[in-house]
Each structure stands twice: as structure tokens, then as C-alpha cells.
Amino acid sequence: xxxxxxxxxxxxxxxxxxxxxxxxxxxxxxxxxxxxxxxxxxxxxxxxxxxxxxxxxxxxxxxxxxxxxxxxxxxxxxxxxxxxxxxxxxxxxxxxxxxxxxxxxxxxxxxxxxxxxxxxxxxxxxxxxxxxxxxxxxxxxxxxxxxxxxxxxxxxxxxxxxxxxxxxxxxxxxxxxxxxxxxxxxxxxxxxxxxxxxxxxxxxxxxxxxxxxxxxxxxxxxxxxxxxxxxxxxxxxxxxxxxxxxxxxxxxxxxxxxxxxxxxxxxxxxxxxxxxxxxxxxxxxxxxxxxxxxxxxxxxxxxxxxxxxxxxxxxxxxxxxxxxxxxxxxxxxxxxxxxxxxxxxxxxxxxxxxxxxxxxxxxxxxxxxxxxxxxxxxxxxxxxxxxxxxxxxxxxxxxxxxxxxxxxxxxxxxxxxxxxxxxxxxxxxxxxxxxxxxxxxxxxxxxxxxxxxxxxxxxxxxxxxxxxxxxxxxxxxxxxxxxxxxxxxxxxxxxxxxxxxxxxxxxxxxxxxxxxxxxxxxxxxxxxxxxxxxxxxxxxxxxxxxxxxxxxxxxxxxxxxx
Amino acid sequence: xxxxxxxxxxxxxxxxxxxxxxxxxxxxxxxxxxxxxxxxxxxxxxxxxxxxxxxxxxxxxxxxxxxxxxxxxxxxxxxxxxxxxxxxxxxxxxxxxxxxxxxxxxxxxxxxxxxxxxxxxxxxxxxxxxxxxxxxxxxxxxxxxxxxxxxxxxxxxxxxxxxxxxxxxxxxxxxxxxxxxxxxxxxxxxxxxxxxxxxxxxxxxxxxxxxxxxxxxxxxxxxxxxxxxxxxxxxxxxxxxxxxxxxxxxxxxxxxxxxxxxxxxxxxxxxxxxxxxxxxxxxxxxxxxxxxxxxxxxxxxxxxxxxxxxxxxxxx
Numbered sequence: 001x002x003x004x005x006x007x008x009x010x011x012x013x014x015x016x017x018x019x020x021x022x023x024x025x026x027x028x029x030x031x032x033x034x035x036x037x038x039x040x041x042x043x044x045x046x047x048x049x050x051x052x053x054x055x056x057x058x059x060x061x062x063x064x065x066x067x068x069x070x071x072x073x074x075x076x077x078x079x080x081x082x083x084x085x086x087x088x089x090x091x092x093x094x095x096x097x098x099x100x101x102x103x104x105x106x107x108x109x110x111x112x113x114x115x116x117x118x119x120x121x122x123x124x125x126x127x128x129x130x131x132x133x134x135x136x137x138x139x140x141x142x143x144x145x146x147x148x149x150x151x152x153x154x155x156x157x158x159x160x161x162x163x164x165x166x167x168x169x170x171x172x173x174x175x176x177x178x179x180x181x182x183x184x185x186x187x188x189x190x191x192x193x194x195x196x197x198x199x200x201x202x203x204x205x206x207x208x209x210x211x212x213x214x215x216x217x218x219x220x221x222x223x224x225x226x227x228x229x230x231x232x233x234x235x236x237x238x239x240x241x242x243x244x245x246x247x248x249x250x251x252x253x254x255x256x257x258x259x260x261x262x263x264x265x266x267x268x269x270x271x272x273x274x275x276x277x278x279x280x281x282x283x284x285x286x287x288x289x290x291x292x293x294x295x296x297x298x299x300x301x302x303x304x305x306x307x308x309x310x311x312x313x314x315x316x317x318x319x320x321x322x323x324x325x326x327x328x329x330x331x332x333x334x335x336x337x338x339x340x341x342x343x344x345x346x347x348x349x350x351x352x353x354x355x356x357x358x359x360x361x362x363x364x365x366x367x368x369x370x371x372x373x374x375x376x377x378x379x380x381x382x383x384x385x386x387x388x389x390x391x392x393x394x395x396x397x398x399x400x401x402x403x404x405x406x407x408x409x410x411x412x413x414x415x416x417x418x419x420x421x422x423x424x425x426x427x428x429x430x431x432x433x434x435x436x437x438x439x440x441x442x443x444x445x446x447x448x449x450x451x452x453x454x455x456x457x458x459x460x461x462x463x464x465x466x467x468x469x470x471x472x473x474x475x476x477x478x479x480x481x482x483x484x485x486x487x488x489x490x491x492x493x494x495x496x497x498x499x500x501x502x503x504x505x506x507x508x509x510x511x512x513x514x515x516x517x518x519x520x521x522x523x524x525x526x527x528x529x530x531x532x533x534x535x536x537x538x539x540x541x542x543x544x545x546x547x548x549x550x551x552x553x554x555x556x557x558x559x560x561x562x
Numbered sequence: 563x564x565x566x567x568x569x570x571x572x573x574x575x576x577x578x579x580x581x582x583x584x585x586x587x588x589x590x591x592x593x594x595x596x597x598x599x600x601x602x603x604x605x606x607x608x609x610x611x612x613x614x615x616x617x618x619x620x621x622x623x624x625x626x627x628x629x630x631x632x633x634x635x636x637x638x639x640x641x642x643x644x645x646x647x648x649x650x651x652x653x654x655x656x657x658x659x660x661x662x663x664x665x666x667x668x669x670x671x672x673x674x675x676x677x678x679x680x681x682x683x684x685x686x687x688x689x690x691x692x693x694x695x696x697x698x699x700x701x702x703x704x705x706x707x708x709x710x711x712x713x714x715x716x717x718x719x720x721x722x723x724x725x726x727x728x729x730x731x732x733x734x735x736x737x738x739x740x741x742x743x744x745x746x747x748x749x750x751x752x753x754x755x756x757x758x759x760x761x762x763x764x765x766x767x768x769x770x771x772x773x774x775x776x777x778x779x780x781x782x783x784x785x786x787x788x789x790x791x792x793x794x795x796x797x798x799x800x801x802x803x804x805x806x807x808x809x810x811x812x813x814x815x816x817x818x819x820x821x822x823x824x825x826x827x828x829x830x831x832x833x834x835x836x837x838x839x840x841x842x843x844x845x846x847x848x849x850x851x852x853x854x855x856x857x858x859x860x861x862x863x864x865x866x867x868x869x870x871x872x873x874x875x876x877x878x
Binding site: 169170172173174175176177178179180181183184187188191192 | 613
């Protein structure tokens with residue numbers, strides 16, 4: 001320690017003070033519910049009985065579900081990486097008209113509500129859809145398409161940001177030594193990109209393995225992943241009776257797997273040296289040898305546009321004619337079994353949109369506040385190895401919600417926060433808190449690199465010129481931080497709008513959010529209900545896309561990468 | 563071995579990159595043995611480029627870095643190893659084969675980069691300020707090594723640099739570049755002795771350029787024919803105390819301008835370990851730099867006698 005004893009203690013207390021609020025929130029609304037879920041699985045009757053967990057794991061259905069999760073996630077990850085790499089190159093290294101628009105368009109699927117993605121893909125592969133002739137409806141391939149559609153943006157953003165910052169000179173050195181372009185790619189460029197690729201792939205795998213909305217809407221009861229199986233067990237959709245013990249057992253398995261995966265991902269994640277100023281290579285004009293990459297990018301763009309276009313078209317057609325009837329039905333409460341406007345829902349769909357927006361505003365300020373505190377704690381300069389270890393543990397702790405499935409979280413809320421003194425189930429803040437926690441890792445990942453990028457010497461320079469701590473915060477940190485803060489707010493807002501996994505457990509029936517209503521509508525019979533679900537999906541997609549496009553206008557480098 | 567010397571921003575790096583094929587040529591052609599290479603991609607030119615900071619591949623060991631161009635041509639494994647060992651011996655890094663580039667010092671990295679470039683058996687080796695990232699002592703040693711290695715391997719090389727020491731240490735011929743044009747070309751000795759113009763002289767390390775009457779006065783004191791402009795090095799004027807005959811004084815007329823001497827008033831004094839650096843207001847010349855023997859410290863305003871060393875002047 002270079003500082004005196006009292007100064008060191010003061011720093012430590014300050015650090016703990018800053019960390020206290022986010023830790024308390026995380027403890028109460030994340031660790032406690034997850035622990036409650038663990039308890040339900042391992043101590044079913046109040047005594048420790050791990051046998052129940054093993055029993056659940058031994059069943060054929062569980063084995064099938066786990067295997068399905070693993071292979072779909074692996075295939076979807078591989079496909080996302082293979083499609084994302086050329087697109088990342090084209091969008092981040094080449095110069096062409098409308099590049100910004102294409103980049104923004106390819107980001108949209110990532111923040112699209114998963115339920116909407118599920119419905120869009122279903123429209124695409126349905127017998128009446130543009131790809132109906134392939135007969136993919138109700139097959140795992142449809143789920144794969146949905147997962148890739150959702151995740152290819154992660155690969156493009158993460159690898160693209162790394163590619164953009166890649167020094168051109170090693171590749172030039174290789175070319176000058178006689179390496180042909182493909183040899184440069186294999187021997188120099190890909191090894192340099194490997195950390196970003198591995199990082200993107202592990203996050204995509206995580207998202208695929210814990211993906212909820214896509215798999216639920218496309219796979220239903222027949223093709224369940226671990227995540228949707230937990231949901232189906234808790235709602236009693238499989239056997240007709242609620243099986244909380246089995247659900248808890250599966251949650252435990254998932255938790256262990258995800259924590260292990262997160263650990264691996266954290267180890268593999270490239271930690272950029274914050275003292276190195278990131279330079280962005282000037283994009284070049286496309287050349288003939290870029291044709292294959294351009295071709296793949298065009299394909300990815302088409303593949304992203306097609307489901308969305310299908311969704312929009314579907315929402316506008318009924319009985320073979322163009323109509324706005326589904327949009328007019330948004331003010332209604334859905335159709336009953338007879339197909340009349342009898343009232344499937346307790347509130348009109350438009351009211352659900354209002355609920356979603358209100359909740360999203362709350363979730364956004366909560367996750368921003370928590371995220372900012374976490375980012376400040378994680379990035380302040382450590383003065384000792386112990387302090388550094390505490391900080392990195394803290395960092396890892398707040399990445400947990402990224403991987404712990406939203407369903408597990410919602411399920412935990414359901415079983416732990418239901419009795420005094422923590423009977424929060426009727427609290428209007430419960431849903432925003434859950435959504436804020438889901439969005440938190442994204443917020444932290446946007447803010448941390450920015451804060452790390454501020455050279456501490458700038459603050460020292462400000463101090464040496466006579467600026468106090470507040471003044472140096474205002475003149476050094478804030479000017480750099482306000483745009484990333486807006487970006488983080490946009491992401492948090494979009495995530496909250498589309499959040500379905502946790503919300504579906506804890507949402508109050510009289511204050512439903514839009515994704516929950518959409519899921520209700522597609523799960524109910526009647527053409528009007530389905531059409532209304534499509535129309536509501538289009539509205540939800542439009543709102544989130546609008547938010548994301550505004551965020552993209554701010555052009556914060558590296559936003560939305562992992 | 564040609565060195566292109568120019569201040570930063572003079573276009574020398576662009577020239578090198580254009581020769582290497584990394585940047586499009588906007589006018590003119592790149593020719594080798596009469597063949598136009600303008601449209602040929604970098605990897606088919608056979609010109610190896612060695613970067614300022616080496617650009618070693620950090621994910622490969624030293625041996626794999628050096629063997630990189632050999633593996634591209636699918637040489638068999640044992641041949642690659644033999645050749646890599648030879649090259650590492652040539653650059654004085656035998657035994658470094660399994661080290662990773664990150665663990666090397668700056669000078670070692672440049673040696674590896676040189677070995678790697680030589681492994682490509684280039685028709686022309688392009689060197690982009692290969693020594694400027696190193697500290698002064700190392701630069702001198704490595705410059706001598708570079709010259710020896712390039713000679714031994716019989717490699718044609720084109721070096722660009724802003725550092726005249728580096729250019730003189732390594733190259734046989736010199737081209738001085740300014741604002742994107744070559745202003746002078748010749749052997750290092752020719753360029754050194756006769757800079758083409760005032761700006762070139764200053765860039766080559768001459769301290770001042772004197773013109774008109776000042777130039778004539780200095781040349782007269784040096785015993786050389788008069789000219790309109792002369793570039794003087796800092797050490798061209800040797801100062802000593804006025805009124806006290808120095809060992810090399812021949813006129814016996816201290817304090818007065820003679821055939822071999824000038825006189826002046828000290829304007830500023832700075833002592834360094836090797837010499838005393840003065841700025842003197844020389845009678846009939848104006849302000850000029852001069853050096854004195856260490857240990858002698860004149861005060862500002864003192865009169866001094868000055869002797870001109872004809873070898874440290876360049877008539878323009």
C-alpha cells in the first residue's frame with residue numbers, strides 16, 4: 001500500500017459504501033430468489049434430499065430436454081458465428097453507402113422481444129408462409145432459425161468491434177512476406193480475433209441455452225429446452241399438475257452449467273488494455289475479393305428482413321385480403337373461444353403497451369443507477385492485489401444475471417418473495433426490479449469499457465490544475481460518459497420492453513405487459529386472436545427498433561458487444 | 563542500399579507503402595527490372611517490408627515468426643527449421659527460437675523482424691524507420707549490425723527514416739525527400755558535403771545557414787573562396803578567451819578578425835560534459851553557434867576569439 005493506513009481504510013469504506021446499494025439489491029432480488037429455488041429443489045420436505053434432484057435428472061424426458069438444449073445451442077452458435085464473421089468484416093472494415101443503416105438493421109433482431117422473434121419465424125415457416133414449402137413448421141430447424149436470427153447480431157457487434165480496432169499492419173507485414181489474402185486471414189487475422197470470437201460464441205451459446213421466448217413459441221411442449229421445461233413444469237403444462245420440485249431440480253442443473261460457462265467465458269474474454277487508445281481502422285472500398293463476404297452479408301440481411309416482413313404482412317392480412325382489423329382489435333380484450341370479442345384478456349392490448357412502457361421506464365432508471373455504481377466500483381484504480389480481486393469478483397457477480405435464466409429468477413421470485421416480511425408479489429416495483437436485473441449486465445458492459453478508457457492521468461491532470469473531485473468528475477468523466485449512458489438506457493429500455501421469461505412468472509394478471517399478452521393471444525384459439533398477436537408484435541417490434549435505432553445514432557463504439 | 567531521408571510528413575512512408583503495394587499509386591509507376599508492378603498485389607511483389615515496430619506476430623514463437631514466409635511456400639519442416647536457425651544465428655539470436663515476442667526487448671524484436679524479412683528472400687527489402695523505436699546506444703549498435711547483415715546476405719534494401727544518423731550508419735546512397743519530392747540524391751558522402759539547399763542542410767544536422775556578407779566573412783576566415791550561402795555545423799566555430807593566445811592561434815592578433823579568426827561577444831553559455839556551447843554575436847557575421855573546450859566558462863558579454871574549421875562548413 002502506498003497510501004497511509006487511514007487513507008487506505010477510507011478508500012475501502014468508500015468502496016464498500018458505493019458497492020452496498022447494488023449488492024443489497026442483487027442480494028434481495030437475485031441471490032435470495034435463486035437460493036430459494038435451490039432450497040426448494042434440495043430440501044423438498046425441509047430435510048436435505050438431493051435424491052429428488054437426481055431422480056428428476058434420471059428421467060427420459062429430462063435427458064431428452066438436456067440433449068435438445070445442448071445440440072440446438074451448439075448448432076445455432078456455430079451457424080451464428082459462420083454467418084456473423086463475414087458480416088462483421090463487411091460492416092466494420094468496408095466502406096459502402098448505407099453502411100450505418102445496414103448495421104443498425106442487423107442490430108434490431110437482438111433486442112426484438114423473443115416472443116416476437118418466435119412468432120415471426122413461425123409465420124415464416126408456417127404452411128402458408130414464404131418458406132412453407134420446406135415443411136419446417138413444428139421442427140427443430142424452425143427453432144434453430146429463430147435462435148440464429150436472434151443471436152447473429154451478437155457475433156456481428158462483438159467481432160466487428162474487435163475487427164474495427166484491429167491493427168492493419170500485422171496483416172500488411174504478412175502480405176509483404178508473401179502471404180496471399182486467405183493465408184493472411186487464417187494465419188494473422190483470425191488468431192487476432194480469436195478472443196472476440198470465443199467471447200461472442202460463448203455468450204451466444206449462453207443466450208441459446210437459456211433462450212426462452214423463441215423456444216417456447218416455436219417448440220411448445222414437444223421441443224423443450226431446459227429453460228422452457230422449467231416454465232412448463234411450474235405451470236403444469238406437461239402433465240396437468242404443477243411440479244415445482246422437478247422444476248427446481250432442473251433450475252439447479254442449469255444454474256451450475258451456466259455458472260461454469262460464465263467462468264469459462266470470463267477467462268476467455270479478452271481484457272483490452274485500457275491505457276491503449278483504441279484506434280479505428282479507416283474502412284476501405286470493397287474489392288473483388290470481398291465478394292463472398294458481401295454475398296453472405298446480403299444473405300444475412302435478407303434472412304433478418306424476411307421474418308420481420310412476413311410478420312408485418314401477416315398482421316395486415318385476413319382471409320386473403322388486406323385489412324387493419326387486427327390493429328383495430330388492439331383496443332379490444334381479445335376473442336373468447338367462440339371467436340367473438342368476449343374477453344380473453346382482462347385489459348385491452350393498448351393498455352398492456354402502456355403498462356410495458358411504464359415498467360420499462362422504471363426498469364431503465366433502476367438498471368442505470370445500479371449499473372453506474374457497479375461500473376464505478378469495478379473500474380476505479382485498485383491499489384492492492386486484494387482490492388483488485390474484490391473488484392473482479394464484484395464484476396463477475398453482476399454478470400450472473402446474464403446467464404442465470406430469467407425463468408429461474410422469476411420462479412425464485414415466486415417462491416421466496418411471497419410471505420411477510422417480503423411479500424412483494426403485489427408490489428408494482430417487482431416487475432421493473434426483475435427486468436432491471438436482467439438488463440444490468442448489458443448496462444455494465446456498455447459503461448465499464450468507457451470508464452476504463454478514461455486515462456486516470458486525465459483526472460490527475462485535472463486535479464493538478466486545481467480541480468476538486470466533483471469538478472474533475474464534471475469535466476473529465478461526465479463529458480465522456482453521457483452518450484454511453486444514453487446508449488445503456490436505450491438497451492435497458494429495449495430489454496425491459498421485450499423481457500418475457502421472468503415477467504411471465506411475476507406479472508400481475510391485471511397489469512400485464514405486452515409480451516405476456518402476445519403469448520396469451522397466440523396460445524388461444526381464434527384467427528382474430530392470432531392476428532391481434534401479430535399486430536401487437538409489430539407494434540412492440542417497432543417501439544424497440546425505434547429505441548435501438550436512436551441508440552445507434554449516438555455511435556458509441558463497442559456498444560452492445562460482450 | 564538506399565536510404566530515403568525526410569522529415570515527418572514528407573511522404574517517405576507513403577513512398578514505401580506504395581512500393582510495397584499497400585497503398586494505391588496516384589501517379590507514376592513502380593518498376594522492377596523494367597516490369598511494371600503497379601497493379602501487382604503486395605504478396606506477389608517479392609518485396610518484404612519491415613515495420614518501425616517490427617510487427618511480429620504475437621501469437622507465434624520467434625522460430626514460427628521467422629519461419630512464417632518459409633511455411634507459406636510449403637518448404638518441408640526440417641528445411642524450415644535449419645533455415646530459421648541459420649537466420650537467427652545471423653542476427654545474433656541463436657537460442658531464442660522458442661521465446662514469445664512479448665518476452666523480447668525492443669532490439670531483439672527488431673532483429674527477429676529482420677530475420678523474418680530475410681527469410682522471405684525478398685528481391686528488395688523495405689525498411690520503415692527500423693531503428694527509431696530504440697534508445698540511442700542500442701540504435702548505434704544495431705545500425706552497424708544491420709549494415710553487416712544486409713551486406714552478408716547480399717540484400718538490396720530501401721530504408722526510409724527521419725534520422726540522419728540512422729541513414730548514414732546503414733546506407734550507401736541517400737535520397738532526401740521533402741513535401742513529397744526527392745530534392746537531392748547521391749552517395750552519403752556527397753549529400754553530406756554538399757547539401758542541395760538551406761532546408762536540406764538544416765535537416766542534415768547543420769546548425770545554421772548564413773547568407774550574404776555573413777557567409778563571405780565566415781568563408782574568408784576559413785580560407786575558402788567566397789559564396790552567397792554557407793551551412794555551418796555547431797562545432798564549425800571554436801571559441802577561446804580573447805587576448806590569450808590559444809595553441810592553434812596563428813595570427814597573434816587576438817580580438818580582431820584576421821585571415822583565420824573572427825571575434826565576437828558571448829550571448830549565452832551552456833556547459834555540457836564534452837564541450838561548452840556558446841551563442842556568440844560574431845563581428846560582421848551576426849549571431850552564430852560556437853563551442854569551447856570544457857572547463858572554460860566565459861560570462862555573457864565577454865569577448866571571445868573564434869577559429870573556423872573549414873571541414874565543418876558546406877557551401878550551398
